[in-house]
Amino acid sequence: MKQVESDYVLSNGKTIPSIGFGTWQAENEVAKEAVKTAILSGYRHIDTAAAYKNEAGVGAGIIASGVSRDELFVTSKLWNTEHSYKQAQAAIDTSLSELQLDYLDLYLIHWPNPIGYRDHWQEANLESWRAMEEAVLAGKIKSIGVSNFYPHHLDALLPHVKIRPVVNQIFLNPSDRQQAVVYYNQQHNLITEAYSPLGTGKMFTIKELQELATKYQRSVAQVVLRWSLQKGYLPLPKSVTTSRIKENLEVFDFELSAADMLIIDGLQGVAGVAKDPDIRDF
Numbered sequence: 384m385k386q387v388e389s390d391y392v393l394s395n396g397k398t399i400p401s402i403g404f405g406t407w408q409a410e411n412e413v414a415k416e417a418v419k420t421a422i423l424s425g426y427r428h429i430d431t432a433a434a435y436k437n438e439a440g441v442g443a444g445i446i447a448s449g450v451s452r453d454e455l456f457v458t459s460k461l462w463n464t465e466h467s468y469k470q471a472q473a474a475i476d477t478s479l480s481e482l483q484l485d486y487l488d489l490y491l492i493h494w495p496n497p498i499g500y501r502d503h504w505q506e507a508n509l510e511s512w513r514a515m516e517e518a519v520l521a522g523k524i525k526s527i528g529v530s531n532f533y534p535h536h537l538d539a540l541l542p543h544v545k546i547r548p549v550v551n552q553i554f555l556n557p558s559d560r561q562q563a564v565v566y567y568n569q570q571h572n573l574i575t576e577a578y579s580p581l582g583t584g585k586m587f588t589i590k591e592l593q594e595l596a597t598k599y600q601r602s603v604a605q606v607v608l609r610w611s612l613q614k615g616y617l618p619l620p621k622s623v624t625t626s627r628i629k630e631n632l633e634v635f636d637f638e639l640s641a642a643d644m645l646i647i648d649g650l651q652g653v654a655g656v657a658k659d660p661d662i663r664d665f
């Protein structure tokens with residue numbers, strides 16, 4: 384069967400490829416090679432962040448791939464030290480400059496409530512959002528969204544926005560299914576992007592997943608990514624290893640049964656859980 388990566392449709396009508404290539408913990412030179420390999424392997428969606436300190440490498444990898452900009456979907460994120468209006472404006476320009484891009488497809492507030500803003504995070508997010516909305520109107524960003532937001536963070540933001548968020552990117556794999564956030568996202572037309580879809584590498588020794596991998600003649604990574612897609616999530620697997628980069632995209636030509644999806648649903652806690660954004664110490 385032919386491998387076809389499908390797109391999801393965002394609430395603003397734009398499309399987003401249903402798997403994104405993660406780049407955390409890849410330094411510039413490594414990120415450049417990995418991103419180039421990923422794009423040449425068929426990925427069209429790249430996820431980075433100012434905090435990863437590799438936007439320059441990611442941008443160089445995009446250029447090295449030779450694939451035209453309009454075929455790609457590139458995301459970056461506003462880091463915790465840059466909340467509020469003026470800082471966010473500058474952070475957007477810095478990300479564009481590091482990436483050597485004229486525009487970002489998606490820009491996210493990385494965390495809703497970082498240290499330094501704890502007594503006024505609602506206002507800080509609204510100010511950052513205003514800068515992000517202006518960047519959309521200026522053509523610097525196509526779509527905007529959030530990451531690590533719980534429902535109460537979105538409740539404080541949504542009534543005040545002119546341009547609605549289109550995604551919420553959260554820690555999401557069988558180990559922590561984040562059902563309250565996923566349900567909220569669905570109710571508010573937010574695509575749920577699943578970060579650490581492989582548990583940052585911790586999913587591979589789980590017996591049930593190994594058994595399913597054998598059953599489907601696939602790798603554990605492919606089984607877990609397939610679970611994520613069948614849930615309607617948008618997984619962001621990261622790898623700097625050519626064979627794994629390719630393997631992680633080869634998930635569009637098989638399907639897990641409903642019974643096997645339930646087995647994976649039952650793996651709660653096997654590989655860590657999400658960090659609470661209101662108490663995480665940064």
Ligand SMILES: NC(=O)C1=CN([C@@H]2O[C@H](COP(=O)(O)OP(=O)(O)OC[C@H]3O[C@@H](n4cnc5c(N)ncnc54)[C@H](OP(=O)(O)O)[C@@H]3O)[C@@H](O)[C@H]2O)C=CC1
Binds near residue numbers: 407553
């Ligand atoms: N918004 C946020 O707060 C966050 C966003 N993210 C985003 O999500 C992305 C993915 O999450 P991340 O935590 O990096 O980790 P993942 O869950 O994607 O796991 C990556 C790890 O698994 C290994 N791996 C990848 N594919 C395979 C495979 N097929 N077989 C065996 N091992 C494999 C990688 O090794 P190797 O690279 O050596 O091949 C790496 O060690 C990030 O890179 C980032 O873009 C992540 C964390 C937080």
Ligand SMILES: O=C1CO[C@H](CO)[C@@H](O)[C@@H]1O
Binds near residue numbers: 407434
């Ligand atoms: O995306 C992420 C990975 O890197 C960051 C810090 O190093 C994390 O805090 C963040 O959530």
